[in-house]
Structure formats: structure tokens, C-alpha cells
Amino acid sequence: MRLLLVEDEVEMARALSTVLVQNSHVVDHMTLLEHAREALRSKVHDAVILDRQLPDGDGLILLREMRDAGDKTPVIILTAHNAPGDRVGGLDDGADDYLGKPFLADELMARLRAVVRRSESYTSQVFTGGNVSIDLDHQELMVNGEVVTLTRREMLVLQLLVKRAGKTVLRGTLEEAVYGYDDEIQSNALDSHVSRLRRKLADADASVTIHTIRGIGYLLKGE
Template sequence: MRILLVEDDVMLGESMVASLSRRGYTVDWLQQGNGVELALNTEEFMAIILDLTLPDTDGLEVLRRIRRAGHQLPVMILTARDEINDRVKGLDGGADDYLVKPFALEELLARLRVLIRRRSGQTETTLEVGALTLSLVNNEVQYQGEPIKLTKNEFKILATLATQAGRVLSKEKLQQALHGWDDLASDNAIEVHIHNLRKKIDSKLIKNIRGVGYIIENS
């Protein structure tokens, strides 16, 4: 699951990237606000974590611009501004959640899971697609009630497909979900990961739409 982090504090940004990555997220990090629209126009993310105090522009203006452009992905504001008026402006400006610094990592992770579940049309802490169940808390998978052991990359690919069930995702989109902007990560292994997922779970679970990509159907 790929997240866009917009945060100019280097120490906090590095800590968040490391912590989120350990929990199975792929995180792309911007330290300024003016690159956000380009990133959203060219890449695909499950959610944005957006600081309000940025060196080049106000985070609320970034939020207004991306909403005016029609981007509907969830946005979590992360800021030291803790006045009620600031929170109201953020939520009225199009944010889905608002977290004040300093914050506990576990709370950030929990709120992020809520945003992703809502986007996927789920309300529970688990994501269910047919006989497939994914825990977004523990990164655990069950199929037809039986636990399935997956590697970190296999879980990322499966979660990306499951959170967008019914939609065909290209190999490029899956590569981005796996590696983000890491240019060093060339992945001809998407097919290998898909092959292993089919062996571990069900050969019919992930369908290949020839020349287009892969899909997990809703039922």
C-alpha cells in the first residue's frame, strides 16, 4: 500500500518513512508542497499524510488545490497547529483526518488504516474480498479460514490488489506499490510474486488480463 508523505522536517520524515515501511507500507516522501499535484497526476497512492507548515507553500493551499483538481484519495493532516479553528479549516478544506504533533506512531497507523478501509468500502480492521481476509493491523492473511504465510512483498502486492478489488492494475502500478520512487528497484519479479501467491492461496484468485494487468474480483 503506497503512501505519499509531505513533510519538511527531515528527522520526522526519516522516522516516519522507516516506521511505515516496517509496517508494510511503501512511502514516497516530498519535503515541499509544490510537487504534490505532479505526483498525484503521474502516480497512484492510497493516501496522503500532509504537513501544513511547508517551506514553499501552506499545506491548506496544497489541500485545496488537489481537491479542486478532483483527487479523491484520503488526506490526513499532520501538524503542530492545534487550535480548533485550524482543525476546522483543515477538515472543511477537504481533509479526512487531522493529527496534531507530537503524536504516537500507533495512533497514526490506526488512523491510516481507517482511511484505507473507508476507501476500500470496509469498516472492520480486516479487509474481506470473497474468501480472502487480510488484517491491516498485523499484515496477516487467511483464505477460506486458513492462515497463509506470505513474504513482505507478496503481502504488499496482495493488499494492493485487494484494496482495489474489481479493478485491473498494471504491472507498472504494482511495481510502484512495491517500490515507490526507488529507481534502483527494477522488478521483473512481479510475475514471480503473482505466481507464488497463486501457489500459496488459489490459482484462480488473481486473474491476468492479458496485455493490461492483474485483478482480484470482488466476489
């Protein structure tokens, strides 16, 4: 998933980003409401993790703006403002979940999976076809019952191709899913990820293959 993290504390943001990346997510980090608003206009994020006490205002302001505009992107409030009244107010303003600091990383990951599952855009996160099983919730690919190890970006590529299996996925759409705003993208980086992923599928005798649609993108097909 591609996540928008709105957090102004540098150390907290760095720790959060590390955990999220380790769980195979792409993270766009913003420290101001103003910049978060700009990021949300891109419509590329699957969920938002939002602090409240930000330099240019309360994160709830952004949350209300999102809901008033009809933006239903799942939002988890992650904040030190954790009194019962704060939690009630945040949930009433449209938050999908509200978690106080300090928190356990595993709990945040579980809550993130839960709010995305409850979202209107959620579809089954388990893909099976032939001898292939892909559990996107747990970031696991199995072929013939054996786990095939993928890098984070290989899994992100596979995740989007699986969700759109049988349809061509544009290069630009894949790059949006794999790279954050701050990532440096080499001209052939995406092709390299796809090439390695294709080789791993072939080496495992997977019954799905990735086809190149020259000049357009890629297509995942079952054999």
C-alpha cells in the same frame, strides 16, 4: 496502500516512512509542495499525509488546491500547528483528519485506516473465497483457518490482485502498487514476488491461484 508523505523534517520523515512500510504501505516522500503537486498528478495514491510548515508554503495550500480541483484523495494533516483554531481551519479546508505532533504511531495507523474506509473509493477490505480469507485492513492471509506469512511486497501484490479478482491486472499497475518512486526495480523483481506468492498459496492448498497472462500481467482466480 500507496501513500504520499509530504514532510520536510528528515528525521520525522524517516521515522514515519519506517512505520508506514512496516504496515505494508508503499511510501512516496516529498519535502516540497511543488514536488507533491507533481506526484499527485499521477493519481496513484490512496491517501496523503501532509505537514503544514513546509519550505515553500503551508500544506493547507496544497489541500485547498486538491479540493478545488475535485481531488477527493483522503488527506491527514500531521503538524505541530495543533491549536483548536488550526484544527478547525484544516478540517474546513477539506482535511479528512487532523493530528498534532507528537503523536502515537498506532493512532496514526488507525486514523489512516479510518479515513480510507470513509472515502468514496473504499470497498470491503475482507476477501473470502473457498478456503481463503484475506483481511487487507490487518494485512493477514488465512488458508483453512491458518495464517500464511507473506512479505510486505507479496501482500501488496495480493492486495491488488484480490481487489480485481477475476480481471487481468497489468504489470505496470502492479509495479505502481508495489514500488515507490525511489525504489530500484530489477527487471524480474515483480515476477519473483508473484512466483513466491503463488508458491505459498499452493503450499497452503489455497483455493485461489495466480495465472500469468503472458506479456500483459496477472489474474487471480478461484478454483
